[in-house]
Amino acid sequence: MKLAIIGTGYVGLVTGACFAEMGNEVICVDADASKVKALKQGRIPIYEPGLEDYVKRNVKDQRLSFSTDLTAAVQQSLICFIAVGTPQDQDGSADLSMVLQVAREIGRTMNGYKVIVEKSTVPVGTAVKVRRVVQEELAARGEVWEFDVVSNPEFLKEGTAVDDFMKPDRVVVGCDDVQVGELLKELYAPFVRTHAPIIIMDVVSAELTKYAANAFLATKISFINEIANICSRTGANITMVRQGIGSDRRIGPLFLFPGLGYGGSCFPKDMQALIHTARSQGYPPRVLEAVEAVNQDQRRLFFHRIADFYQGDLKGRTFAMWGLSFKPMTDDIREAPSLTLIAHLLEAGAKIQAHDPEAMAATRQYLENRPEVRFADSSYAALKGADALIICTEWAKFREPDFERVKSLLKAPVIFDGRNLYSPDKLASLGFQYFYIGQKLD
Numbered sequence: 001m002k003l004a005i006i007g008t009g010y011v012g013l014v015t016g017a018c019f020a021e022m023g024n025e026v027i028c029v030d031a032d033a034s035k036v037k038a039l040k041q042g043r044i045p046i047y048e049p050g051l052e053d054y055v056k057r058n059v060k061d062q063r064l065s066f067s068t069d070l071t072a073a074v075q076q077s078l079i080c081f082i083a084v085g086t087p088q089d090q091d092g093s094a095d096l097s098m099v100l101q102v103a104r105e106i107g108r109t110m111n112g113y114k115v116i117v118e119k120s121t122v123p124v125g126t127a128v129k130v131r132r133v134v135q136e137e138l139a140a141r142g143e144v145w146e147f148d149v150v151s152n153p154e155f156l157k158e159g160t161a162v163d164d165f166m167k168p169d170r171v172v173v174g175c176d177d178v179q180v181g182e183l184l185k186e187l188y189a190p191f192v193r194t195h196a197p198i199i200i201m202d203v204v205s206a207e208l209t210k211y212a213a214n215a216f217l218a219t220k221i222s223f224i225n226e227i228a229n230i231c232s233r234t235g236a237n238i239t240m241v242r243q244g245i246g247s248d249r250r251i252g253p254l255f256l257f258p259g260l261g262y263g264g265s266c267f268p269k270d271m272q273a274l275i276h277t278a279r280s281q282g283y284p285p286r287v288l289e290a291v292e293a294v295n296q297d298q299r300r301l302f303f304h305r306i307a308d309f310y311q312g313d314l315k316g317r318t319f320a321m322w323g324l325s326f327k328p329m330t331d332d333i334r335e336a337p338s339l340t341l342i343a344h345l346l347e348a349g350a351k352i353q354a355h356d357p358e359a360m361a362a363t364r365q366y367l368e369n370r371p372e373v374r375f376a377d378s379s380y381a382a383l384k385g386a387d388a389l390i391i392c393t394e395w396a397k398f399r400e401p402d403f404e405r406v407k408s409l410l411k412a413p414v415i416f417d418g419r420n421l422y423s424p425d426k427l428a429s430l431g432f433q434y435f436y437i438g439q440k441l442d
């Protein structure tokens with residue numbers, strides 16, 4: 001099939017490369033000319049394991065191309081996927097300006113029947129808005145073309161995005177027309193050969209499904225963090241409690257790790273958007289609000305743990321920080337807990353020596369080269385002369401460090417672990433003062 005993917009970011013690029021891998025002809029469009037130029041030169045603008053091979057192979061086989069020319073892409077394609085960002089607006093709702101802008105441009109340029117697919121995460125009612133602006137543009141041109149608007153939310157995870165797209169747990173398609181549903185089923189059939197379901201539903205339900213999925217996962221994270229905070233007051237062992245509940249099949253072991261809370265480009269904004277949707281319908285979403293509040297608190301509590309250890313005096317202290325990305329295997333720092341901690345630490349007069357395998361360039365740019373934050377080429381280089389080590393992201397290489405070397409490089413053997421990577425007994429026997437999430441308070 002001929003496909004246009006509009007918005008070539010984390011979702012659009014993976015979507016485009018994976019559809020091309022299955023033999024479709026895909027044009028990925030982006031408004032950012034420098035991104036398109038880089039992709040045309042074979043440079044992948046994001047870190048996503050496995051993606052480069054897919055992109056290179058499909059570009060070489062001429063099934064995948066990149067362009068800034070939305071008109072040509074739309075005119076050549078039957079299905080147009082909208083995969084632009086939907087950031088949080090000032091009132092917490094999803095900012096749909098980019099989605100509607102693309103919809104307008106599709107309406108301005110379409111030259112035949114099109115299926116317009118919402119791949120971006122968009123709130124209930126967006127398909128109606130997309131339909132309206134496309135129709136307005138057609139009317140302004142005095143043209144009449146049939147089109148359908150479909151909701152096909154994306155569930156990939158950064159870090160395993162290619163695998164997730166190639167082998168989805170399920171594909172959700174929201175559409176009001178049986179034939180369009182069949183077309184999307186045909187497109188996705190090669191991805192679900194192992195019987196993952198393609199769930200066809202109405203558009204509104206598909207739009208809400210994406211938010212409900214993210215909200216449930218966020219709830220699991222805040223839930224286990226709340227239990228960890230109860231552990232720290234009762235002396236219960238959070239690792240044991242986690243295992244004890246996670247082995248119940250009704251609960252499951254995934255997304256039950258205590259830590260610094262959720263971040264990234266999706267959960268925080270999607271939670272806010274869902275809360276906004278509920279409130280605007282006159283329903284106070286108490287569970288969702290509590291999940292968000294616990295998440296915000298988690299970062300603050302961890303910072304206070306650090307500050308308390310130094311009796312509130314962090315001025316002039318230097319902290320090594322391992323991990324900046326919001327989770328491992330990505331260079332994405334959007335809403336990363338590390339950034340909140342860095343802000344608190346800098347405000348308190350501390351300095352930071354950070355290391356991350358992939359996210360240092362993005363963080364350097366975000367912090368606009370603040371001199372109090374130095375970036376180290378290796379995890380060990382970050383430790384040199386620091387008062388303590390702070391762990392923000394659970395990259396695999398941080399899991400089994402040479403603790404003797406860590407000790408010899410730090411000014412004092414102190415670790416604040418926001419991801420519970422180590423055994424408290426082992427660290428104590430090695431002479432570390434080790435602080436982790438859920439630890440009993442003194």
Ligand SMILES: NC(=O)c1ccc[n+]([C@@H]2O[C@H](COP(=O)([O-])OP(=O)(O)OC[C@H]3O[C@@H](n4cnc5c(N)ncnc54)[C@H](O)[C@@H]3O)[C@@H](O)[C@H]2O)c1
Nearest residue numbers: 007008009010011030031032083084085086120121154158
């Ligand atoms: N990142 C994820 O893990 C993930 C997972 C599932 C769903 N989503 C959702 O997918 C959507 C996209 O997320 P993302 O992380 O890929 O965003 P992103 O910011 O990485 O990419 C969006 C791209 O759209 C481009 N763009 C903006 N306006 C444009 C226009 N008018 N024409 C062409 N291109 C334009 C931007 O230049 C950018 O490259 C969001 O709604 C997000 O919530 C993201």
